[in-house]
Amino acid sequence: MKALLTVVVIVSFILSGVWLYASGNGKVDYPEGYRQWVHVKSMILQEGHPLYKSFGGIHHVYANAKALEAMKAGKPYPDGSVLVFDLLEAKTENHAIVEGARKVVGVMQKDSRKFAKTAGWGFEGFKGDTRERVVKDAQTACYSCHTSQKESDYVFSTYRK
């Protein structure tokens, strides 16, 4: 009996370790290869815009295949959907606005178990071209504003044909 209990404890311990590893401790994954994903739309936020301090510059939104399908169909995003908000400096040169250095790679990743507290979406920002995480509290820094878009499953962007 004692031997059986020991086995149960060991197996449980291993399984919880596997679960923790697989769920990545609740962290959003860096969106590997997102520059090859489909470009959804772009926008430039300029001085005077309410979000200028955080998001000033030119941003491009990219969607992975799962997210793109949901976005085009206007359906809720399934687990595995990832959207990237790629923010670059916008430099004005000779009556043109050109792209500058990358400021942040913003990510929304859908995983209804990992991110249950924020409607299934994980939010993160990776600084410039690094893997340095910049979002301290996704609930206040990201989710609170995205709740205004609850009807489109918390996503602001729509696919621009």
Added chain:
Amino acid sequence: MKALLTVVVIVSFILSGVWLYASGNGKVDYPEGYRQWVHVKSMILQEGHPLYKSFGGIHHVYANAKALEAMKAGKPYPDGSVLVFDLLEAKTENHAIVEGARKVVGVMQKDSRKFAKTAGWGFEGFKGDTRERVVKDAQTACYSCHTSQKESDYVFSTYRK
């Protein structure tokens, strides 16, 4: 002898027909599905820019797989390479620049036989969301300016990581 000559004439006639069909009469193809291609870079041309009249607005450059490989490697573009210059209106709203209606879908298509006169590149523009061709004379309207980029195989854009 006469019969042989007749056969030669008929075969030549058929072959030239096949060639004409395959080469599409020297026209650039509409870049089907380019919105799913990789996004290379973007830029906004504003009033006062020398190219404003033709290209004012926000443009996104997309590359098909062949073109992207050559662009990243800095090598000449192989036949089959296609680059799209997708030009949209740029509208200023509340300290932001947003995308408006599509103005033109500019295309560069590499086919060294079809477009031998313009260094192997065919140039075309499709008006808005239509298939209406707008380039009257690619040699003067497009190629003459692109010759300045001979060292990069007549392409202005470089891949922005």
